[in-house]
Amino acid sequence: MQLLHNNKVVMFDRTDFGPSNLSLPYGRCRYDPSDNVLKNDCTAHSLLYDTGTNTFRPLMVETDTWCSSGSVLPDGTLVQTGGYNDGDHVVRTLAPCNNESCDWVEFPGYLSERRWYATNQRLPDGRIIIIGGRRQFNYEFYPRNSESSSSFWLEFLRETRDDDENNLYPFVHLLPDGNLFIFANTRVISLDYKQNRVVREFPSITVDDPRNYPSSGSSVLLPIDENKPIEAEVMVCGGAPRGAFSRAKQGIFDAASRSCGRIKVTDENPSWAMEDMPMPRVMSDMILLPTGDVVIINGAGSGTAGWEIGQNPVTRPVIYKPHGVEDIRFSVMSPATRPRMYHSSAVLLTDGRVLVGGSNPHPYYNFTGVQYPTDLSWKPIHRPT
Incomplete structure (x- = not known):
């Protein structure tokens, strides 16, 4: 999900699951001869939700967005x-509008390389850098220009790949000095993307649990006080x-990591x-709230990301107060009614x-007929006081 500037939220799902529960209008259909499930699909796999009117309309996405980035x-x-x-x-764009x-x-x-499980970050010049992806130890830019018409090698991504990968969807934050904070597996660098060089390697996180996909923890850049x-x-x-x-695919579900680190x-x-968080969590979402606090929401207490290998849903969101008293910065909210597991989403509204x-x-x-049924629902939770 992504909140747009006009207060509407775009949602999308992969295209090769078969028909969705939302029909495309005007007799439109998507024809894909390589689709193994449904070659002629007249249902939508994307929609635009108007948060003000609580209405939505279907959108037409042609190509598979599974594990894309934006x-x-x-x-x-x-x-x-x-x-x-x-x-x-593929690159896909959606410009906000207030009509149909x-x-x-x-x-x-x-794109110059296959981007599957990559991470995107907007840059000060308005471009977007696209980093990594499965077996892609490089980055590129959108839009391209004469100086960035191809991908650039980043050895750090190759070095952080282990037997379970654990370097996919790296955590990326733009720093005040203009360089990029990049976290993969348990390691961290600062990248000068203009010069294609690693400026610095920071200490690895001290609890040696991988944090990136499929171990799938989460990360935020805490608010910066410009005064x-x-x-x-x-x-x-979080993480695993x-x-x-590998053990989860064999039916052995390790407890997720409950550790948090700040640097x-x-x-x-x-x-x-x-x-430590009040409970272990993998596949979580972390969102900065307008108060400057952090909400940690969704995910599982054991296993990892992937089909059927997350167990013990964590239904209680956690609020973290960055400036609170150490050891009591976390507070636990009331439980939600639905498990939010693999590929669940959360986004802050205005x-x-x-x-x-x-x-x-x-x-x-x-x-x-399954333990955690497909869930096509969404729900706004009340902002914390």
Whole structure:
């Protein structure tokens, strides 16, 4: 899900699960001869939700967005890159509008490399950097220009890949000095993307649990007070023990990590300050609230990301107060009614609520007869006081 500048939320799902529960209008259909499930599909796999009127309309996405990545341009256009199969080299754009005219525009073959489980970050010049992806140890830019017409090698991504990968969807934050904070597996660097060089390697997080997909923790850049000397501090929470993905596929579900780490990367000699969440969590979402607090929501207490291998849903969101008293910064909210597992989502709305949706831990739409049925619902949770 992505909130657009006009207060509407775009949602999308992969295209090769078979028919969805939402028909495309005007007799439109998507024909894909390589689709193994449904070659002629007249249902939508994307929609635009109006948070003000609580209405939605279907959108037409042609190529597979499974495990794609995106970012919003300064003019409000959502740029979604990569995905699976026919979508892995595609760029898709969706410009916000207040009528019925806007829809996805797709540019097949635009990306120089396959981008599946990559991470996007908007840059100060308005471009987007697209980092990594499965077996892609490099990065590229959108839009391309004469100086960035191809991908650039990043050895750090190769070095952080282990037997379960655990370097996919790296955590990326833009730092005040213009460089990029990149966290993969348990390691951290600062990248000068203009010069294609690693400026610095920070200490590895001190609890040796991988944090990136499929161990799937989450991360935020904590709020920066521009009225004080600039300090940039990154927080990383959750994940899974090393080897958890392989063991989960064999039916052995390790407890997720409950550790969180904070590192002030603007310090001369930064180090990780560790503390524990009230419960372990993998596949979580972390969102900055307007108060400056952090909500940690969704996910599982054991296993990892992937089909059917997350167990013990964590239904209680957690609020973290970055400036609270150490050891009592966490507070636990009331439980939600639905498990939010693999590929669930959460996004902050302009009124301060958090919109939570999805959960589909199956290869196809499965609404009955499974432990965690496909969930096409979404719900705004009340903003915390």
